[in-house]
Amino acid sequence: MRYPKDHKETARAAILAAAARPLKEKGFGGVGVDGLASAADVTSGAIYSNFGSKEAFLEQVVNEQLGAEFAVIDHLDPDERRRRLAEFLHVYLSDEHCASVADGCLMPALSADVSRASDAVREAYERRITALIERLVPALPGSPTEQAERAWALVASVVGAVTIARALPSGEHSRAIRAATLHHVTAALADGDPTAG
Structure with a gap:
């Protein structure tokens, strides 16, 4: 049987998407290669042949997923980008996203694991989060320096809020x-003209 040219890439992407779920839900130390493989309905050998190692798998998850949720604001003019970002932040800080670790944002789920990972994983994280900041800058008010500062503060605030909220038993x-964070980040979005500077 002949497979389409992109079969290997499609299969690899499907493995990554499925196996990333238990990785985010249980953490790097909480799931082994067998658990990743089981979630993707493949053998452990398929994880190794496609990614090389569990840590290389983590690196690829970071490369593929960090900041992906924020793509909803791409290719919009600054005013529309700011409006869509405000809508997105309501979803990001919602009960549903807070409860949905496996399907939610990578940053609250795996940042602590990345901080203990190899330089390669941490460098991938740095590249992706820097790209996320660049994606957010046009939506934010102020001079270019102020926009960058606001972007970093926004990401740190919402990721931190979800991380802490998930740790609370109440x-x-x-x-x-999450409500307090939403109030502050949406107020920051409304503070001035995003096209200024």
């Missing part, structure tokens, strides 16, 4: 931290 406190 739904009340989890919602309170």
Whole structure:
């Protein structure tokens, strides 16, 4: 049987998408290669042949998924980008996203694991988060320097809020931290003309 030319890439992408779910849900130390393979309905050998190692798999997940959720603001003019970003932040800080670790943003789920990973994984994280900041800058008010500062603060705020909210046993406190963060980041979005500077 002959496979299409892109079969290997398509199969690899499907493995990555499926196996990333338990990685985000259980953390790097909480799931082994067998667990990753089981989630993707492949053998452990398929993980090794496609990615080389568990840490290389983590690096590829970072390369593919970090910041991907924010693509909803791409290719928009600054005003529309800012409006869409505000809408997106409501979803990002929602109960649903907070509860959905496996299908949610990589940053609150795996940043602590990345901090303990190899230089290659950390460098991939740095590249992707820097690209995310560049994606956010046009949506934010102020001079270019202020826009960059606001972008870093926004990402740190929302990722930190979801991370802390997930760690809290009380739904009340989890919602309170996310509501407070949403209030502050959306106020920062509205502060001035995003085309200024």
